[in-house]
Amino acid sequence: MTVNRVMDKGRCAEIFERIRRATDLRDVEVSVRGGRSSLTRFANNAITQNVSEEGYEISVRVQMGGRTARATTNLLDDESLRRVVQQAEALARVQEQDPELLPMLTVAEQGSVPELNRYCEETATMGAGERAEQVAAMVAVAHRHGLNAAGIYSSGEEFEALFNSHGVERWHRQTMAEASVTMQAADSSGWQKQNYTTAKRLDARALAETAAEKALRSAAPVELPPGKYTVILEPSAVVDLIGFLAHDFSGLALLEQRSCLNGRLGTKLFGENISIVDDVSHADQTGPAFDGEGVARNGLTLVENGVVREVAMARGTAARVSESNLASKLIGARPTGHGFSLPNENGESATNIVFKVAPGDAKTVEEMIARTERGLLITRFWYIREVDAYEKILTGMTRDGTFLVENGKVGKGIRNFRFNQSVIQMLQHVLDLGQPVRAAGEEAFDMVAPPMRVEGFQFMETTRF
């Protein structure tokens, strides 16, 4: 079957023009988003669910005299577009004026964005038959090892266009392919997940082999006492912990005193070996190079050798920060291009996290294991939640491949642990870092993150498996 083409930039621009003609308002912003995504899901070595969806969303923001509101529809006819503008206008009119609301972004302010090629034709047009072949390859690995496999293979494309009545125009499109697989044995399991903007880089069979090896190797798990252990965290485990810090790197969170960085800016909060940037242009990153208002996304030095240097700021946040005593503690109070679509509750967030590790300093996971007298190798974490907002204590479980490391070698699988660990303290006790790679977990957004060896990671309880 020929796959239907999704909307292009020209069609989005035409929708914007129809909305402009439907209103006399001077300040109108329109975003058009959508795409198609398909996902084949399997369990017990068979496909159990197989879906494809295609959809579009037209979101209109109006602004008038210090008031702003948004209305959204997926109907493209003229009457619906007129109605959505009227709804946004009605919602704006009933508000009190906000003297801090900035005028809409202009071309002069928007900044330039890099050309990012994140689209792969073959990935966009991948069909159900091709996804079934990938699933069959993963299931074949399970059969060969006598295991029970569950997982997904997905593919799709998405786009985002943003226009405003002051001439701002932005466009981004990308494709994405993802595979994740859990291999289950009688009393153990192993997991892997990966995604890229092109299916060509995705090796589902290799993921299945690694997951199978973990499941087989962790059979007959032993129970260890809770306590502090040296841990070797694979990149997926790192991603899911660090994701809980990202929203603290926000100017608005600092102004509202809900960030764990309050009172800690400029101090050596993390270890000397921790340097983190936000870099949308990184070859292993994804997403648009502009924010919810259309501001070009800048690179940020979030952490340099353990010291917090910069945080994300939407336009409105930057204006407020520049008037506050926070301005002197940050490198600058400027819009960074990380703002969410207006109006919103949380302002902005770091979104394209990349760990910086000098190639000469990076250790492989094997080297980390070899350097560990007694510790744990952790594939992934599960159900992570914030226990304490300021000390950044997180709780969660290990899952799908947790191993004892003794005398520099990987030993038996262990029963899963519950941890209660401050991420701040964790980043003060990183012994080794590996080469950062694009990595995905299930609790946070994807990052370019390294494996880590951490001293004194705190486990409080064990579970029954």
Place this chain on the structure above:
Amino acid sequence: MRQIADWALAMAVARGSSHAEARIVDERWRSLGTRNGRVSVASEGESLGLGIRVLADGGWGFAATQELTRAGVERCAAMAVEIAKASARVQREPVRLVDEPAAVAEWSSPCKIDPFAVPMEENFDLLRKIDAALTAVEGVTLAETSMTFRRYEQWFYSTEGAAIHQTRTTTGAGFAAHAFEGDSIQTRSYPNSFGGQYQNKGYELIGELRLLENAERVARECVELLKAPQCPEGRRDIVLDSSQLGLQIHESIGHPIELDRVLGYEANFAGTSFLTLDKLHTLRYGSELVNVVADAREEHGPGLGTFAFDDEGVAAQCVPIITKGRFEGYLSSRDTAAMIGRNRSGGHMRAEGWARVPIVRMTNVSILPSEQPMSFDDLIGSTSDGIYMETNRSWSIDDKRYNFQFGCEAAWEIKGGKLGRMLRNPSYSGITTEFWNSMDAICDRRHWTLWGTPNCGKGQPEQSMGTGHGAAPARFLQVKVGGAYGK
């Protein structure tokens, strides 16, 4: 809508589908909010589209589109069949469905005041007043308020002859105060955390919640937490308020009873379950006082899991889950029921919207209140030494649903049958069945509330779903507390 469904079903059959369902959803929502006196949320939206689920060659296929022209609908239906045939290539057994009478029905959730008809000035006026009452309390560093409305209208048609039209109206509201001082950020929320209370009701819910009347008290409690002593670590008798017990039910009963998890369908994402099939009718899940049902019927109340038919056309039912402590039932679908030899689905298939396929979901999974009189004062009065915890702050449970840990916003010591000083950062943890077997008291119906959890995540692609949980304050003996901050 009938015409759209007919195009879809006819094309599906023509392409080789043995069973097909068309769900058309027309959804509308409005969200409003303030933050420290400024408008933080002012948005509304609508979405209309079609999801087609088919069986072909014994495999499932699903496709969704918003292009509701004849060409768009037929293309979508053909794609669903093509996908189903691809599913059949990696299959162990053809999908089999238990029977269900094809219903022809109309139903709407009770709604006294249309929330979309209430002037938005009135909405914002209330939120501003609440926000002002919170920020007026010295020490509050951040005040948040919110109000959301949703109307979800669905038409369901199947090749078996079902034709079901349902409309649900949902209202939600709440607020929170935050305070930062020294090395602590504290939060108090009302009437529940993470957005407040949500029910299948109209704007009448807003008045019932008495939001403004509680704002100053809640803000004062928030600031008081900054100076309160830390919750101790050890084993204690604990009393949980009904909202926290509602989440405890959700995580440690609602999820493990999902039959798709039990059968391994969620092994790669949400996890599996300790409730393997051998435990049905044999496991002592809780004490004799623990009676839990999954009840989607209107008579259970206006929960987020209340409907007349699920999203594969099965009538709403009350399924016993735990009866006098014994495990008695799963949440099921037409295919999972067939797999374990049942002759009918429990009616638990629900989809996030038109673009997502139905999966096994909680409806209203509720613990029944004490049939003997037991007030909250009686419950505290009969506790000689314990801790009373209120309002969830954090929640986590392993992927088979054994080991859990919850944090609450606030706690109070119980000494000699009386509530004493406030404690900050309370938490408790345990193993699911040990915990429910330690329950020795629960309040009666006067203290029972049907809470709404609006954002339960499950499935790949992930779907968010509203679930209901009726609960009353209850006591649990010698539970491990304080571990979240343990050294």
